[in-house]
Amino acid sequence: MAGPEIPEDVVFGDLDRAVRGRLRTLSKDNADGVGRHLVMVGRLLDRDPELAYEHAQAAVRRAGRVDVVREAAGLAAYRTGRYAEALRELRTVRRLNGSSEHLPVMADCERGLGRPERALALAQEPEAATLDAEAQIELAMVVSGARLDLGQAEAAVAALSTPAVRASRGVLAVRVAQARAAALEASGRADDAAAELAGYSPVELATAAGDVEEEDEVVVFDLDEADEDESDEDESDEDEEGDEAETVDAQDDAVTDVDSGVDGPGAGASEETEIDTPEASAGAGAVDVDPEDVEGHAGRPQEGEA
Secondary structure: OOOOOOOOOOOOHHOOOHHHHOOOOOOHHHHHHHHHHHHHHHHOOOOHHHHHHHHHHHHHHHHHHHHHHHHHHHHHHHHHOOOHHHHHHHHHHHHHHOOOOOOOHHHHHHOOOHHHHHHHHHHHHHHHHHOOOOHHHHHHHHHHHHHHHHHHHHHHHHOOOHHHHHOOHHHHHHHHHHHHHHHHHHHOOOOHHHHOOOOOOOOHHHHHHOOOOOOEEEOOOHHHHHHHHHHOOOOOOHHHHHHHHEEEOOOHHHHHHHOOOOOOOOOOOOOOOOOOOHHHHOOOOOOOOOOOHHOOOOOOOOOOOO
């Protein structure tokens, strides 16, 4: 089965050196093809997750025993809502290289499958303590969402009240605030929920929620220049338009991440069954997945699995 088309400008060398090294077990031609598919997964994960998933599947068909390939497949499956498949792939990665870096994603997959208790169990594994600071915050947001799934609103707030979580910065801090606001709202503290978000602009909130479309065209009107145009009747229509508006591209921070504060499904779904309910889709699938996990640091030193 042929995979999706790869643009000519995509080359094997676009991959991080560490990832290229993990493909050394393949023949040169196969490594080149697999590597280029991985580059496409990294490029498309935010913009077109379904196409990224197709590229990941093409790579798996050619190199299914390589950890970085299975990692790409797991992250792409997660981003497209294929939670059972993502969980299987990331478990395989964990067996192959021993890394637990994707525990937050795995726990959120359990939420997506309607199993918040299992999400909490993953968060309590000893390996969770070895995660870096950002991953631990991601995991805390998943835990908060799982508590909400179980109707434990106060526990959901508590999960996001530790000093480490509150010390988050940048977009991650906005996402934490959104998750805390959802938990506070669920616990009947609407005023506190509103106060949690009051310090952020609508643009910051939309960006953190992943609601900013990439390459949206934003037109900025300069009123001073517009006035000058109106006073100069000899200016051509083309010149007037040029003076009145300046077009800029809006950046997409594409966060996903854990929208852990949104109510999720109840427990009891089988691992192979995707839950396609508003609760499931809202609660899971929001852990922030960095495309560089595919193109860049994806391969950790082999020890066991992920």
